[in-house]
Amino acid sequence: MSDRLSVLKTYKLYVGGKFPRSESGRVYEVTDSKDRWLANAPLASRKDARDAVVAARKAFGGWSGATAYNRGQILYRVAEMLEGRRDQFVAEVADAEGCSKAKAAAQVDAAIDRWVWYAGWSDKVAQIAGGANPVAGPYFNMSAPEPTGVVAVLAPQESSFLGLVSVVAPAIVTGNTVVVVAAQDAPLPALSLAEVLATSDLPGGVVNLLSGRTAELGAPLAAHQDVNAIDLAGADAGLAKDLETAAADNLKRVLRPGAVDWSAAPGTERLLSFLETKTVWHPMGV
């Protein structure tokens, strides 16, 4: 008897450590590069975005307060979990991007390696972005980087997994919490990443994943008063302009989109984009 009934997977959002359906009850069809149906993904609404921001804000205190060492350990654990699910991600990336298994495998390997690379930054970023400042007075003056807060991330459209990892990992490693809008036409690797995050030691709410229309979700996130920064990697030029205008109203940090080769070494730009500098003056020689 080999004629089993097929068990189809219901992809869901990832908000606050839970897997809810969209509040709106909507879904949309996700197809591969040849327009064959793969799955239905939730079509998140602005209210899902609102809930995700609440979850991210709630998680921020604990995550930003955790020691850098602890954050690094947890992110490394995520990489371990990714490694265990490598085959699943290879299949999903191959479907989503219409590339060969070998090319997809190379992308997944690069993504896992990048996650490990960013995990290592957790207790090193302060040395790069902070330090002791020479001042003309009897003070010890030092600057230390602190996380910006809740970061909205529009994940890149063209690289459904490597690109996603490249924008999420640098934001959370420094202590931010994120609300991620997955690539609109290829959200499945992102939604599967949520399952990995849920089963590693990452506290619920640190990463919240939404799938749906980037423009529909980007607008409320950019205008949201309780979102501190937005990464526009997945927005096209027109949308990016609108979102930047909306974000200016509440002084969000904005990372503009640009042509990025996601397979190239990332550098520290994204890592340093969502940090605030705290400077302390301490009297000396008394």
Next chain:
Amino acid sequence: MPITVPAYGKEAAGRLASMADVTADDGALRRFLHGLPGVDAVGLEARAATLGTRSIKTTAKAYAIDLSISMIDLTTLEGADTQGKVRALCAKGSNPDPTDRTAPKVAAICVYPDMVATAKEALRNGGAPEIHVASVATAFPAGRAALPVKLADTRDAVAAGADEIDMVIDRGAFLSGRYMAVFEEIKAVKEACARPDGSAAHLKVIFETGELQTYDNVRRVSWLAMLAGADFIKTSTGKVAVNATPPVTLLMLEAVRDFHAATGVQVGVKPAGGIRTTKDALKYLVMVNETLGEPWLTADWFRFGASSLLNDLLMQRQKLSTGRYSGPDYVTVD
């Protein structure tokens, strides 16, 4: 149906006198309270849940949010209350959203008796003397003190200028069936609410429904308090694990409706504790409208005992007026 009179009005006493036979002695009161129909718990909870499913949007939502704000008894009842904190609360109550002057004022500031004078002065100086000061009294929250102490507590608060007194009933006496003792106590406190000039502070009676065990008890105590002359009946102190819930509030609203049908006396209702979100507040307003109707949809006859609810209402209000989701950075921390 008899013509409606407010519970705090002069005519109310006459209406209550028409029920004097049921409060004549212990036995009669017990027979009356135990003769009230039993509560259909499943039906009550289902009804409360159904009324919680209404969708209220756009202009109706804006109206309901403003109405809710104007119904709030903004409360601070902590051992750590300071005069500064009470003054800050008064400032917030009289101008809830500093970024939007169209936001309505709250109905009252609810404090412990020793803070009444501070609150009164802060509201007068802040240009909002129309906001009432409500004071808890009678050994709040436990109510475990001798009657003379409770009465002194009440007179003290009234003398300090309290417009409203929130008393707690003696749950021990009620649960052990000494209904007459509870009845007499409420009457005595009501008398203590009188001012020398002939007016009186309004009396809210707190049942602490989380400690009353059954819905039947809630119905009985509601009638008991209204017969004793309560101007308002209030669910909880906010100091126990179970506070205001929609079914309990619905039950009290129904008791108020039935009491009004029997005597014509209009009594107010105040759910308190555990109401934190705009969504919750709107559910309560729907219940009031469906059970008692529009005459009760004012701050004179329905109140929310809450503190954190106000911030959520303000954030929703900002969302409606600006189109942007607001955040806790844009309302006061308290």
